[in-house]
Amino acid sequence: xxxxxxxxxxxxxxxxxxxxxxxxxxxxxxxxxxxxxxxxxxxxxxxxxxxxxxxxxxxxxxxxxxxxxxxxxxxxxxxxxxxxxxxxxxxxxxxxxxxxxxxxxxxxxxxxxxxxxxxxxxxxxxxxxxxxxxxxxxxxxxxxxxxxxxxxxxxxxxxxxxxxxxxxxxxxxxxxxxxxxxxxxxxxxxxxxxxxxxxxxxxxxxxxxxxxxxxxxxxxx
Numbered sequence: 649x650x651x652x653x654x655x656x657x658x659x660x661x662x663x664x665x666x667x668x669x670x671x672x673x674x675x676x677x678x679x680x681x682x683x684x685x686x687x688x689x690x691x692x693x694x695x696x697x698x699x700x701x702x703x704x705x706x707x708x709x710x711x712x713x714x715x716x717x718x719x720x721x722x723x724x725x726x727x728x729x730x731x732x733x734x735x736x737x738x739x740x741x742x743x744x745x746x747x748x749x750x751x752x753x754x755x756x757x758x759x760x761x762x763x764x765x766x767x768x769x770x771x772x773x774x775x776x777x778x779x780x781x782x783x784x785x786x787x788x789x790x791x792x793x794x795x796x797x798x799x800x801x802x803x804x805x806x807x808x809x810x811x812x813x814x815x816x817x818x819x820x821x822x823x824x825x826x827x828x829x830x831x832x833x834x835x836x837x838x839x840x841x842x843x844x845x846x847x848x849x850x851x852x853x854x855x856x857x858x859x860x861x862x863x864x865x866x867x868x869x
Contacts, residue, residue, distance in 0.1 A: 684708035703730035714744040761846035
């Protein structure tokens with residue numbers, strides 16, 4: 649079981665993230681912090697395996713929290729979860745050693761995919777007797793590993809390639825638009841797109857309007 653510290657200054661958002669984490673097998677929330685200072689104290693006291701860290705905090709930025717953790721020799725896993733899209737913020741997260749970066753708003757499946765990827769990397773490092781290029785490629789996200797060849801039962805590799813091609817050509821698609829381009833049902837298109845979303849091959853943008861937001865998919869850059 650991996651322990652997670654949730655850091656977000658918005659009470660309701662923090663509660664949503666806590667519930668999301670506790671729905672994922674192998675993860676549990678052990679604490680919630682709403683300021684940078686509280687996050688640093690909780691990290692020291694609780695010793696979590698992973699911190700879900702917001703950028704915009706009332707007393708310091710999440711990047712400053714990350715920098716302080718690293719300066720203190722704390723190698724805890726960190727996934728930045730924030731509305732910040734600025735390139736220097738993303739660059740700062742990478743430079744600080746963040747394991748991943750997830751833009752708000754997002755849905756449960758997106759966080760689930762990030763947590764699964766974090767767990768897979770940690771398991772690979774823990775179980776590896778030595779390091780070879782294939783392990784390094786899997787840990788650092790080699791382009792050749794971007795689209796997994798093994799698909800869940802009921803999904804075909806050939807159709808999967810057509811779905812990815814449709815996303816690339818359109819730039820961004822809904823499940824219905826993808827279904828029209830590929831010539832499959834909307835339900836099937838949604839299954840492929842959600843699989844590639846969890847695998848980190850595509851990313852999600854929620855388009856808000858009247859009623860429920862529309863899920864739109866685009867290739868990860």
